[in-house]
Amino acid sequence: MGITDANSAGFIHGGTVMKLCDEAAGLAAIKHSRCRVVTGGMDRMTFLHPIRIGELVTFAATVNAAWRTSMEVGVRVIAEDPRSGRKRHTATAYLTMVAVEENGRPVPVPALEPETGDEVRREREAQLRRSNRLAERQQIVAERE
Numbered sequence: 001m002g003i004t005d006a007n008s009a010g011f012i013h014g015g016t017v018m019k020l021c022d023e024a025a026g027l028a029a030i031k032h033s034r035c036r037v038v039t040g041g042m043d044r045m046t047f048l049h050p051i052r053i054g055e056l057v058t059f060a061a062t063v064n065a066a067w068r069t070s071m072e073v074g075v076r077v078i079a080e081d082p083r084s085g086r087k088r089h090t091a092t093a094y095l096t097m098v099a100v101e102e103n104g105r106p107v108p109v110p111a112l113e114p115e116t117g118d119e120v121r122r123e124r125e126a127q128l129r130r131s132n133r134l135a136e137r138q139q140i141v142a143e144r145e
Contacts, residue, residue: 003053012051017077020059021045021093025073028061029097032071033109040070040096043129049079049090056080057090065126069106070098072126094129 001012022039029037051057058078065072077091099109114120 001051001053001055001057006053010053012053012055012057014045014047017047017051017057017091018042018045018093020057021061021075021077021091022095024059024061024075025093025095025097028063028073029071029099032063032066032112033099033107035099035101035107035109037071037097037099038104040098041133043072043094043096043133045091045093047091049088051077051079051090054082056082062122063112064094064122065130066109066112067130069108070096071109071112072130073097074122074126094126 001016005012005016007013022042026037026039056079058080060076060078062074062076063071064074073095075093075095076089077093078087079090080087099107101107112123114123
C-alpha cells in the first residue's frame with residue numbers, strides 16, 4: 001500500500017480496503033458464475049488491525065454460498081510486513097454479488113457444492129447471515145406499513 005492510500009496517521013483508508021474487497025469479491029463471483037456480476041450489498045466489514053504504508057496486502061475471496069442469482073463472498077484481508085515477513089489478519093468482509101446478463105437482469109448461478117468441513121461451515125454461516133438480512137428487511141417493511 002502506498003502513501004496515496006493512507007491518511008495523515010500513516011494508516012490505509014478503510015474505504016480503500018473496502019474497494020479492494022469489492023474487487024476481490026467480484027472476481028471470485030465471476031469465477032464461480034462465469035458471467036458478469038454486480039455488488040448487491042456488503043453485509044459486514046470488520047476492521048481488526050490497521051494496515052500501514054508499505055505493507056503488502058492480500059485479499060483472499062471465497063464464494064461461501066450460492067442461491068438462485070446471488071452469492072455470498074467472504075474476503076479475508078492479510079497485511080504483511082515485507083521486511084520481517086510477519087502477517088496479520090487485518091479485516092474481513094462479506095459481500096452479496098448478483099449475476100447479471102448484459103442488460104443487467106439477474107441470471108441463475110451454479111449451485112455451490114461444499115466438500116470440506118470449512119466449506120460446509122462457511123455455507124452454513126452464510127445462510128444464517130442471509131436469513132438475518134431477509135428478516136431485518138421484512139421487519140423494516142412491516143413497520144413502515
